[in-house]
């Protein structure tokens with residue numbers, strides 16, 4: 001997701017740092033996320049966009065620790081602005097590229113990874129930029145605990161198919177939906193992108209994989 005540069009981004013980022021919501025040097029918490037979030041369950045969302053999922057899920061599940069990762073600071077600024085006063089001590093935010101994820105989290109530290117409407121990068125030459133490449137699969141397997149999960153939602157059939165092929169080589173596919181929002185799922189927050197596709201009556205694909213180490 002790209003948004004125009006916002007003049008208010010630096011102010012929001014500064015406030016988020018002061019509130020200890022935005023973690024500037026995430027590697028300092030490697031192996032300690034559960035401790036600082038006071039939880040025994042850690043969920044990480046990669047490509048959190050404007051933060052609807054992070055904000056709602058961290059409120060719905062206050063005993064779970066939530067870490068949101070978004071590489072675009074102007075997009076992240078929207079998420080941080082929404083989080084002020086709503087996301088409590090069980091949520092933290094990282095603004096950086098998830099390619100570095102294994103510098104920030106320890107082996108077996110993560111219980112669940114969420115990939116919500118990740119950029120599909122339709123051109124073959126750009127597939128290497130996806131969050132579901134074989135290289136990411138290696139990192140995810142290392143960071144997820146045994147029996148941990150990856151949960152992916154997308155509107156994009158081609159991206160969904162390719163991700164199924166790639167990640168199912170490493171993880172056990174446990175559940176799959178080809179029209180997830182046909183039923184109400186109040187237990188799972190709707191993201192900004194998801195809301196758009198629901199309004200357009202487009203099916204939402206969803207898959208859960210399990211990490212059998």
Ligand SMILES: C[S@@+](CC[C@H](N)C(=O)[O-])C[C@H]1O[C@@H](n2cnc3c(N)ncnc32)[C@H](O)[C@@H]1O
Pocket residue numbers: 001002046047048049050069070071072075096097098099116117118119131191192193194
């Ligand atoms: C299509 S948007 C979806 C946003 C949100 N998850 C939603 O469902 O509405 C994908 C987001 O992932 C972010 N993103 C893509 N690759 C990333 C990476 N390697 N590290 C961190 N964020 C990434 C983009 O900047 C963008 O904001």
